[in-house]
Structure formats: C-alpha cells, structure tokens
Amino acid sequence: MTNGIGRAASALLTYGLLGLMAFLSVFPFLWMVLGATNSSIDIIKGRVLPGEFLSTNVDKFFTQVNAPLVFWNSAKIAILATVLTLAVSSLAGYGFEIFRSRHRERLYRAMLLTLMIPFAALMIPLFIMMGKAGLINTHIAVVLPTIGSAFVVFYFRQCTKAFPSELRDAAKVDGLKEWQIFLFIYVPVMRSTYAAAFIIVFMTAWNNYLWPLIVLQSNETKTITLVISSLASAYYPDYGVVMVGTVLATLPTLAVFFFMQRQFVQGMLGSVK
C-alpha cells in the first residue's frame, strides 16, 4: 500500500516536472504564433489567445520588409555556410581520425582549445581582416569565419571512430585513391552524420546574428534575423509584425528539421552500425 502511494507520488512528480519542462519549451513558440495574430497593444497587455490581426500584421510585414531579398540573403548564407562547413570540417574530422602522425593529437587539442575563445574576442580582428580583404558588406565575409568549425570537426572525428577501417582497406584493394574513398565510401556511409551536422550548422547559420550585424552594413545584404531585430528595436515597435517575421523566419529551420529528423536521430546515435 505504502509502496503504491510512493510510486504514484513519484510518477506524479516525474510527470509534473516533465509537463513543466514541456510547457517551458513550447510556450515561447505558441506565444510567437499567437502574437502574430494579435495587435502590438494586445501583445504588450499579455494576451495569449488567437486574435484577428494576422492579415494586418502580414500585410504590414511585407510592406515594411523586402521579404524575398532578406530571405534569399539568409538562405544563401545558410546554405553556403552549411555546405562549406560540412565539406571542410568532415574532411578535417576524417583526417584527424584516419591519418596517424606524431603531431596529430597536439594539433587536435590546439584546435579544440579554440572552442574556449569567445566570439567577442574574435570579432574585431575578424572585422579588420575582412576589411583588409575588401569583403565588408559581402555575404562571403559572413560565411568565411564559420566554415572551419572546431565543434563540427570534433563531431565528425568522434563519428569517424565508428567508420570500419576494413571498408577503407577493401576500397584500397578495389583500387580507390584516398579522395575517392572519402567521396564514394565515407560520405555515403556517414550520411546520417552529415544529416545531423547539416541541421545543426544550418540552424546556427540561419540564426547567426552578431557577426552579420557587424559585417553587413547595407539593406541589400541584410538577413532576416537582422531585419527582425531592427523591427523590434524601432522607436515604436509593432510586435505583431515582429511576431509575423519571427514565425516566417522559423519556418525554414523547422522544415529542415522536419524532413531530416530521422537522419538527425540516426546521426546522433552513430551512422555505422
């Protein structure tokens, strides 16, 4: 009897905590969607119910913002950054794991240490470098500093540990060169790892704010995150319009996650079984 009550109390506590966590996770998203249907005043008053201002907010958003251009800018940067990051970092992760050398571990640890340097310490030198290279106010300047990601290299190296060395040997016996082994064997075998990394890198690149804010200076080059930020920091911000922008900005990352979630989970568990 006592056991039964104890178990029920424990279940109640567990479900209560999980419910609270779920609410904390879902509520901001719900509030954002409901906010897009309300007026700015309603939002400030804290209304969390569907409103009647959706079409007004959408009209205002598309009037105030050159949406196709900013979405295109964001997409261009996110896709370019993702493709280049995956190409460079997966090659580096593969190389760190497969090729032995005396300095491999030292070099790898030095690379991991760069994870501890905050971006705030890098942005001024980066800005100066981009300025000298004549890249300020270009999308290349946004993409370049992100493609050699220590975290993604680390992730690929860890996943490469599960890549069977016998596959590489078999490919060598079959006549493949190192680059062919990487391209025709490693990449397809590790596709779940790539999918998981794609989601992480794409979301980071799409949501990137601070560096684009510094390096992109004209309206023609700005991304959706910068535009939403400027809408929110206007003298009289229209929060309904901000919410519409935020909902629209969230959709591409949601779509990517939705279509690749299976591979994402597989990639997190390990591509090779």
Add this chain to the structure above:
Amino acid sequence: MSDLQLSDICKSYGSLEVIKGVDLDIKSGEFVVFVGPSGCGKSTLLRMIAGLEEITSGDLTIDGERMNDVDPSKRGIAMVFQSYALYPHMTVRENMGFALRFAGVAKAEIERRVGEAAKILELDPLLDRKPKQLSGGQRQRVAIGRAIVRHPKIFLFDEPLSNLDAELRVHMRIEIARLHKTLAATIVYVTHDQVEAMTLADKIVVMRGGVVEQVGSPLELYDDPANLFVAGFIGSPKMNFLKGAIEPGDGGQLCVRLPDYGGAKIPVQLKEAAPGTPVTIGIRPEHFNETGPAALDLTIDMLEHLGGETFAYARHGKGDLVVIETKNGRGLKSGDCIAARFDPDSALVFDVNGRRLR
C-alpha cells in the same frame, strides 16, 4: 593462378618488430593457411601481401615481379575480410562490380562477371539486396563473390569465418574448399582455428611472435612437429606434455623418467641424448590405448562423453592434467584409477628449449 614468394620479410612499428624475417614460397594453386595465436603476426603478414601494410624490409614477389611498392589494386590480389567489409550503401550487384567499375571494365563485362560469380555462389536472388538485408553467411558469400569477379591471381582471406556461428562456419568451410577446387586458385588464408587450417590447407604456416615456426602439410605438422609450440598448437584436444629427464634404460636403450607420474619410465628412440638431460615428452590424447607397452597410473578427474568418444581428464597425485581420448569410455567414472597405456613410439621428445629431439 600464381606463385608468391616472401624473402626475409620484416615489419616494424618504430622499434617494435612484429614480423621477423619471414621466408615463404607459395606455389600456384596452393591453399596456404597461416595459423598462430593472437598477435603472432599472421594478419599483418597477409596485409603486407595485400599491400595494406608497408614492408619494412625484404622482398615480396608475385610471378617473379617485385610487389613491395605496388598499389594493392595492381597486385592481382583480392581480399576477403573478417567483417566482410561490404559497402553498406550499395546493393550486392554494385558491391560485386565496384572494383571493376573503377578499373574501367565495360558495363556488359561487369554484368557478365557478376552474373558468373553469383551463379557459382548461388547469389542470383540476392543481387538487388543491400548488405543489411542479408544473413552472415550470405554476406560472406557476397564478400567472396566480390573477390571472384576480379579474377585475381591470389585470393587472400583474413579470418573470414570467425563472425559466423558454428554450423554456418562448417558450411562455409566446405564452400571455400569447393571454390578452391572449382577455381584452382592460389589462396592465402589466415585463421586461428586449427580445424579450419587442417581441413582446408595444402600447406600450413604456423607462426608465433612474428616468426614462422614450421611450414608443412597438415598431417606433416600433426605427425612430425618441429617443436613443442607446433606440437601443442596442432591437434585438438592439444598434446599432453609431461616433464622428465633422460635415463639409461634396459639393454642400453634410453628412457625418460617422469617423476611427477610415479617415476614412470618411458623408453624412447633418440640418436643422442645425455642421461640427466631434462626433456618433455608429448603424447596426443588419441594415442592412448588399451594395449600399449608403456603406462601412466592416473586418477580420473573429469569426463566428457561426446557419444562417439570420451575425453577423460586425469592426473597423477597433484600433477598436471592428462587428456585421454578413448572409444570405450562409457563405463568410466570420476575417481577411477586407470593405467593409461600407450605406444612409446608415438611419444615425441622435446628439449628444454622446446626443440624436437629425434
């Protein structure tokens, strides 16, 4: 079919020498098996033949051509790996034709060769499946098929059956033997399973610590081992080793006295051995019988009845266990005292360094 020669082959990782001057001559069409305990260097030697490990020194020749620095794909070899190493993203057909595609072989020819290999290995219904949809035995057949389509001069097998269950292993062993007959191919095969070695090989190479201990046909190694290691490694259950010393026997014949076995004296035929020399005599479990002139007084510790035969594990006092194989052991019980008889001519004698004394 092709000849393979290894001349004074060495392999070192820094200061660690793992293969220490191997000389070997493999004739065209031979089935050669490398056996030895884990870490003896048999897989490393195979990988050196394949070109997957660099040769530190020595010469590797195939058909008289030095191959030390030749790319694995250009050596005319094909390799079957322990874990099959099938490309998981390709179908069976693609896996089998992959090397040919890279070698620039025409599509029609690839199809023909894949079809031919699939027919030999009965893989036709599986050609469009991915490796994950196959059983262990089917995967192994695909791995062999992938090797066959290349029409290699030499097949290399690296413990190909160790991932299979016992029943399938026996089945695949027969398949590989059949394949060797059909293709009349030169095969170099690595295993730690001496049953595989004994049943498949024309020639067995026994290795230990990077050194070839003995090369010979399975029965040569069984009947006439060069040293204690080979004698113990070949044969299952392994040979019994009893420590003793040379003593002069009756009529001038030498004998070995076994102090741990009640001072039993075993007459031996040796050309030269000084009395008092410490030696080890080896008796195979199956060489015990009911009529032999020599005998050991033993007490049975444990019995294993396998139906056709019985293995009795017996000892004298607190001495080492002696394994006895008998066809008439059904009536035996633990604790029985027996006189384990054998023919002293079947006993082998080894010196303190493990070298065979003749």
